[in-house]
Amino acid sequence: MAPCLSLLFLFFTIFSATLTTPANGLSAFLPRAAYQSLIKQGTPKPKIPFKTHYFPQTLDHFTFQPKSSKIFHQKYLINSHYWHKGAPIFVYTGNEGDIDWFAANTGFMLDIAPKFKALIVFIEHRFYGESMPFGNDSYQSAKTLGYLNSQQSLADFAVLIRSLKQNLSSEASPVVVFGGSYGGMLAAWFRLKYPHIAIGALASSAPILQFDKIIPWSSFYDAVSQDFKDVSLNCYEVIKGSWAELEATSTQKEALAELSKAFRTCKSLRSTASARNWLWTAFVYTAMVNYPTEANFLKPLPAYPVQQMCKIIDKFPLGATKLSRTFAAASLYYNYSQSENCFEIEHEVDMHGVHGWDWQTCTEMIMPMTCSKDSMFPPFGFDYEEFAEQCRMKYGVLPRPHWITTEFGGERIQKVLKRFGSNIIFSNGMQDPWSRGGVLKNISASIIALVTEKGAHHVDFRSATKQDPDWLIEQRRQEVEIIQKWLHEYYADLRHA
Numbered sequence: 001m002a003p004c005l006s007l008l009f010l011f012f013t014i015f016s017a018t019l020t021t022p023a024n025g026l027s028a029f030l031p032r033a034a035y036q037s038l039i040k041q042g043t044p045k046p047k048i049p050f051k052t053h054y055f056p057q058t059l060d061h062f063t064f065q066p067k068s069s070k071i072f073h074q075k076y077l078i079n080s081h082y083w084h085k086g087a088p089i090f091v092y093t094g095n096e097g098d099i100d101w102f103a104a105n106t107g108f109m110l111d112i113a114p115k116f117k118a119l120i121v122f123i124e125h126r127f128y129g130e131s132m133p134f135g136n137d138s139y140q141s142a143k144t145l146g147y148l149n150s151q152q153s154l155a156d157f158a159v160l161i162r163s164l165k166q167n168l169s170s171e172a173s174p175v176v177v178f179g180g181s182y183g184g185m186l187a188a189w190f191r192l193k194y195p196h197i198a199i200g201a202l203a204s205s206a207p208i209l210q211f212d213k214i215i216p217w218s219s220f221y222d223a224v225s226q227d228f229k230d231v232s233l234n235c236y237e238v239i240k241g242s243w244a245e246l247e248a249t250s251t252q253k254e255a256l257a258e259l260s261k262a263f264r265t266c267k268s269l270r271s272t273a274s275a276r277n278w279l280w281t282a283f284v285y286t287a288m289v290n291y292p293t294e295a296n297f298l299k300p301l302p303a304y305p306v307q308q309m310c311k312i313i314d315k316f317p318l319g320a321t322k323l324s325r326t327f328a329a330a331s332l333y334y335n336y337s338q339s340e341n342c343f344e345i346e347h348e349v350d351m352h353g354v355h356g357w358d359w360q361t362c363t364e365m366i367m368p369m370t371c372s373k374d375s376m377f378p379p380f381g382f383d384y385e386e387f388a389e390q391c392r393m394k395y396g397v398l399p400r401p402h403w404i405t406t407e408f409g410g411e412r413i414q415k416v417l418k419r420f421g422s423n424i425i426f427s428n429g430m431q432d433p434w435s436r437g438g439v440l441k442n443i444s445a446s447i448i449a450l451v452t453e454k455g456a457h458h459v460d461f462r463s464a465t466k467q468d469p470d471w472l473i474e475q476r477r478q479e480v481e482i483i484q485k486w487l488h489e490y491y492a493d494l495r496h497a
Contacts, residue, residue: 046104050077050122055163057126059133059147061155072133074156075124077103079110083119085170088487091198092122093157093190095183096357099124099131102183105297107463109178112480116487119173123160125153125186127356138356142395145359151407154186158194174490176483180204180458181434182365189408191424192417200423200486202479204458207437210367211404214411217382218372219436224287225376227306227431235310239283239329240376242322246276249323263327266342274346280377282330283309288457290431293467300337303467306431308332362391366401367437414443422446423486425479429455448482450475 053076060068077099083089090109095102103122113120124131127148132138139145157177165171177198179187184206191201209215216222229236249255250272260269269275285298290306302308309329316325334343361367368382388398409416417424426439427450434457439449450460452471460475 045098045100048077048100048103049081049110050079050103050120052077055160057131057156058159061152061159070133072126072131074126074131074160075099075129076160077122079113079120082113082117084117085168086173087117087119087170089119089121089161089165089170089173089175090116091157091161091175091177092120093177093179093183093186094123094125094128094153095179095181095186096125096128096360098129100129102180106178106180106461108461108476111464112483115480116483119168121161121164123157125183126156127359139359142397145356145395146397148356148359149364150186150189150360150404154190154193157186157190158197161197172494174199174487176486177201178204178461179206180461181206184458188424188426192408192421195422199490200425200483202425202427202483204427204461205429205432205434205438206426207367207434208408208439209410209413210434210437211410212402214405215437217368217370218375220369220433221371221375221377223430223433223436224284225374227287227290227433228283228310228376231307232310232314235313235329236376238313238322238325242279242326243276243378245321245323246272246279262324263345264342265345267344267346270346278334278343278345279326279330282333283376284433286333287431287433290456291459291462292454292469292472293465295462297462299333301333302336305332305336359395362395362399363397364400364403366399366404413439414441417443417447424448425450425482427455427458427460427475427479428452429457429459431455432457450478 054073055076056071057074058068059070059072090113092099092102092106092109099122106122109118109120112118126133127138127145133147134140134144137144161175165173165175175198177187177190178201179185181204184203185208187201188203188206188208191198210220225236225240228239249259252258255272256269259265259272259275260267263269263275263278286301286305286309289295289297289301290304291297291301293303295301309332312329312332313325316328331343334340357365368384370382371377371380373379384401391397391399405411422444424447426448428435428438428440429452431454435451435455439447440451442449452475454469454471455475459472460479464473464476
């Protein structure tokens with residue numbers, strides 16, 4: 001998980017898989033990653049208060065083949081405005097995308113930097129953004145993509161952090177890692193794998209339990225559906241019934257022309273599945289980013305956009321088709337700013353460089369998803385053999401569905417981490433569908449679960465605003481208090497050493 005996130009995530013990711021075809025004949029949709037964005041090409045990069053640097057990173061940390069020592073330049077961002085030698089270093093463990101985007105949407109770290117006199121560092125994940133080990137050929141084949149995995153990225157973070165502290169002549173500075181969605185998973189795993197480098201981790205919306213059979217495979221879509229159902233039963237039922245209307249429309253003469261007109265597409269549709277995916281995407285990502293204030297993460301959206309979508313559906317007059325209602329609701333996601341005259345349904349552009357996630361979901365990030373009959377989406381199942389065959393055909397490799405739980409754990413996590421881990425905050429908002437794969441209960445006195453009923457995908461990482469509700473203010477206060485405790489203990493131990 002983008003996101004999956006969140007993984008970011010959300011997403012989060014948040015995360016793709018291959019599915020058995022639903023009874024209605026429509027192939028099923030899954031969120032490709034927590035942070036799959038549909039922003040138009042040409043969108044300028046966000047302005048952020050960081051200096052950009054590039055670190056000469058080792059290609060392969062785990063073998064000693066001649067090619068292993070190849071160097072690529074890994075991008076990282078630094079804000080040292082409040083920092084002084086010996087003060088803490090807060091590091092964001094980059095997700096599946098351009099690091100500038102995550103820095104622009106993680107204002108929480110900058111908000112708390114003055115209190116801690118912290119150095120803020122955002123490290124880009126290998127094979128994303130500008131951190132391409134083989135330049136434009138990085139996605140060429142499995143021979144190059146084989147160096148893209150979570151273990152290599154964690155080692156990247158470790159090597160870069162150690163080098164940074166040495167260069168700053170501040171090796172005693174404590175490091176706390178932060179991450180959201182997939183980045184949150186990496187932050188938690190980093191604390192477990194490299195406890196000598198990071199004294200603690202804040203993992204927001206991190207679905208580390210979304211693997212194997214730790215949670216029900218239908219959890220993600222059940223949660224999306226529940227978000228809409230909690231707002232309006234009619235809204236939920238209209239969306240649930242719209243897929244059958246879309247299927248019926250697809251069998252009619254001139255179906256594509258009619259759908260193109262109804263969906264106000266910029267170019268004629270070539271497939272009815274595109275219209276279905278367009279709707280599906282809007283509902284899934286709106287549930288993920290159901291923030292309590294206006295935001296522009298995946299798209300510009302109003303506060304509590306799920307409620308706004310359901311208001312649109314519920315206000316339609318009797319006799320209106322379910323499909324017309326769902327189109328109007330989905331349009332809120334794609335056109336809240338009222339700047340679109342038509343929709344590029346089949347020609348969306350990935351502006352945040354998440355393409356490498358397809359490889360990760362075909363190798364190690366195997367997060368099976370299904371839709372139950374109670375979901376507002378058409379029911380579908382997960383066929384691992386079909387999924388594995390598609391990965392083999394695309395990349396020439398087979399997935400390792402149990403590798404993440406072998407490498408990082410997850411089964412019986414309460415008992416395992418109670419005796420082994422420490423200093424991790426798992427924060428989750430139950431409006432976020434990725435929360436079902438997160439840690440929702442305290443594991444020990446120092447592995448804490450902060451859960452909010454109205455929270456969405458790593459909402460706690462967003463910049464504070466005057467409109468923030470009390471529960472969000474309290475969640476961030478608790479996070480700061482816990483981090484302060486870790487640092488107090490660290491500096492006390494340092495003095496007594």
